[in-house]
Amino acid sequence: MSKWYGWKGTILRVDLSTGNITKEPLSEELAYNFIGGRGVNSKILYDETGPKTNPLGPDNRLIIGTGPTTGTLGLGNSRFTITGKSPLTGILGDASGGGQFGAEVKFAGYDHVVIQGRAPQRVYLWINDDEVVLKDAQHLWGKTTWETEELIRKELGDRDIKTLxxxxxxENLVKYASPIPNDEAVPAETGMGCVMGSKNLKAVAARGSRSVYVADPERYERVVRKWFEDILEQPLRKLHHDIGTTWLIRQFNQVCDLPIKNAQELRRPEAEIGQFFGESFVPKYLIRHTSCFSCGHACQKYVQIHDGPYAGEKGRRPEYGCLASLCSELGIFDFAFGLKITNLANQLGIDAQEAGPTMAMAFECYQRGILTQEDTDGLKLEWGNKEVVLELLRRIANREGFGDILAEGCVNAAKKIGKGAEKYAYHIKGKSHPDRLTAYIPAVLGFVVATRGWDHLRGTVFPHITSLGPPKFWDYDPRYAKAVLEREHIDTAADSLEICKFLTEFALMEEGAGGIQRMAEVLSALTGVDFSEERLHKACDRIYNVERAYLAKHGIRREHDVPPRHFLETPLPDGPSKGRTIDREKFEELKDAWYALRGSDKNTGAPKRETLEALGLKYVADDLEKVGVYEKEKI
Structure with a gap:
């Protein structure tokens, strides 16, 4: 293409082993079929890694992907995806970040940065338009993410440099380590920070001065403006703008879905924990509103504690996932502490949503006598013990003593502990999560078929999806399979265009207001390529099936698409659904409906050959045949 609109048209490749840095053109075929961001990242990961790839070896890839909308004016067009084979799960790993970093990579002229190899010494990557160099990072090793950012900016003499x-x-290869952007819109999940550490890569710093061109500026502005005007009318918009995802604490507590003490409890009286609700603490501690690049929604808040033992602690308001994982899961209901430990997690570079459930598993083992103080280096893993939680997180990050075991992640740590600890390690495909929504079956279906493990960001149908009627709990209607598939496409499109999901039907937008049709309009106006709703759906189908094929190539089958053990075996402890568990037989029938719609084989859960070939992915089908995936289909 003589001139790219939306895309920049360049993939940057860095081989850390040799120091070789090259630029290659982004092909139209790759861009049009996989869009960008998560989509192109997943295609590259599929093509360049496989079952024999060690997630911590030099052959693994670390792929930073921007989307065609990244860096443009509009709707939360700040997002980027970082992808690699996950050291936590051993399958596809990726995480979405926001803030300013992705836009800066795009301004430097790159759609994707593909990093391989392992540097012989500790380095960071400096991207400054055409100047791309590896710089010594020995003096940065051992520093926190906050210290590293400051030192790099000082060294390069530019306060506006964006870092990851x-x-x-x-550095210590904690399996769920996270890379932290300078403004902490964190791409937290699946251990991409661990992959960076395995490559001796301390940071990526970016500065760019180039424009992102828009094919039809008037049309693009019109489409984006209308979308934002519609957002302003959405019922949840003001609440989310004011307090972000922290409104979910109260919501989940009301419907008995707030994870407490490793989900042994799901609700507390509001009079007891009301100070933990976002409605209570955000207005009290708010300093200023902040936002990611090019976002008028401004859901981020900068807060500072001005009383109590954590007075003076300040930073970005924690998300619900951090507060549920590092507070309520551990029997703590204190926002000031939540800010303190979220800041610590970000400084150490660790995924709160894996760290919390991992610690909660250990705390329950301590409660039940499986672990003693002798096992935990003298730490009393008692629910609500804030100082122990802080200290244990530090020990995990530094792999000190018992922290070295928990650094392996919830599932592998439980295996190392033994003595029945596995019973309290809740996960899907090796990935833990604080969300439950056990009684809302379509949400659970979205969790189990997601392509990177337990995940609310890959196709979760929330109860506000109105076309299915009022929310019905314990309902296994096969219509939900179609709803999940449609949500998967909405989330895949958002991740590949790199539009913030909060501004789509995933969160704020009513059904039909922020979905595929609207994103197709944005993509067409931006790129000048005619993306119909059908064409974008097909691209999302292609991306999702490449990801499912990657899982299948790594041995993931239907039997791995299952809810966590406690969803099936442990009766709910409270609320209107007290005593109930998921009906396994009915849930399996719902999975059958999803496999049929997705074009997957119901015996294996893997994409069928005809499905892949219809998407132009014959070589992927050939790969699956070579590793025996289709043998079970014939039985």
Whole structure:
């Protein structure tokens, strides 16, 4: 293409082993078929890694992907995806970040940055338009992410440089270490910070001065403006703008879905924990509103504690996932502490949503006598013990003593502990999560078929989806399979265009207001390529099936698409659904409906050959045949 609109048209490749840095053109075929961001990342990961790839070896890839909308004016067009084979799960790993970093990579002229190899010494990657160099990072090793960002900016003499750094957790190969952007819109999940550490890569720093061109500026502005005007009318918009995802604490508590003490409890009286609700603490501690690049929604808040033992602690308001994982899961209902430990997790570079459930598993083992103080280096793993939680997180990041076991992640840590600890390690495909929504069956279906493990960001149908009628709990209607598939496409499109999901039907938008049709309009106006709703759906189908094929190539089958053990075996402890569990037989029938719609084989859960070939992915089908995936289909 003589001139790219939306896309920049360049993939940057960095081989850390040799120091070789090259630029290659982005092909139209790759861009049009996989869009960008998560989509192109997943295609590259599929093509360049496989079952024999060690997630911590030099052959693994670390892929930073922007989307065609990244860096443009509009709707939360700040997002980027970082992808690699996950050291936590051993399958596809990726995480979505926001803030300013992705836009800066795009301004430097790159759609994707593909990093391979392992540097012989500790380095960071400096991207400054055409100047791309590896710089010594020995002096940065051992520093927190906050310290690293400051030192890099000082060294390069530019306060506006955007960074993506690892902390001690990534350096010490904690399996769920996260890279932290300078403004902490964190791509937290699946251990991409651990992959960076394995490559001796301390950080990526970016500065760009180039424009992102729009094919039809008037049309693009019109489409985006209308979308934002519609957002302003959405019922949840003001609440989310004011307090972000923290409104979910109260919501989930009301419907008995707030994870407490490793989900042994799901609700507390509001009079007891009301100070933990976002409605209570955000207005009290708010300093200023902040936002990611090019976002008028401004759901981020900068807060500072001005009383109590954590007075002076300040930073970005924690998300619900951090507060549920590192507070309520551990029997703590204190926002000031939530800010303190979220800041610590970000400084250490560690995924709160894996760290919390991992610690909660250990706390329950301690409660039940499986672990003693002798096992935990003298730490009393008692629910609500804030100082122990802080200290244990530090030990995990530094792999000190008992922290070294928990650094492996919830599932592998439970295996190392033994003595029945596995019973209290809740996960899907090796990935833990604080969300439950056990009684809302379509949400659970979205969790189990997601392509990177337990996940609310890959196709979760929330109860506000009105076309299915009022929310019905314990309902296994096969219509939900179609609803999940449609949500998967909405989330895949958002991740590949790199539009913030909060501004789509995933969160704020009513059904039909922020879905595929609207994103197709944005993509067409931006790129000048005619993306119909059908064409974008097909691209999303292609992306999702490549990801499912990657899982199948790594041995993931239907039997792995299952809810966590406690969803099936442990009766709900409270609320209107007290005593109930998921009906396994009915749930399996719902999975059958999803496999049929997705074009997957119901015996294996893998994409069928004809499905892949219809998407132009014959070589992927050939790969699956070579590893025996289709043998079970013939039985």
């Amino acid at each position: 750094c690892i902390g001690p957790a990534g």
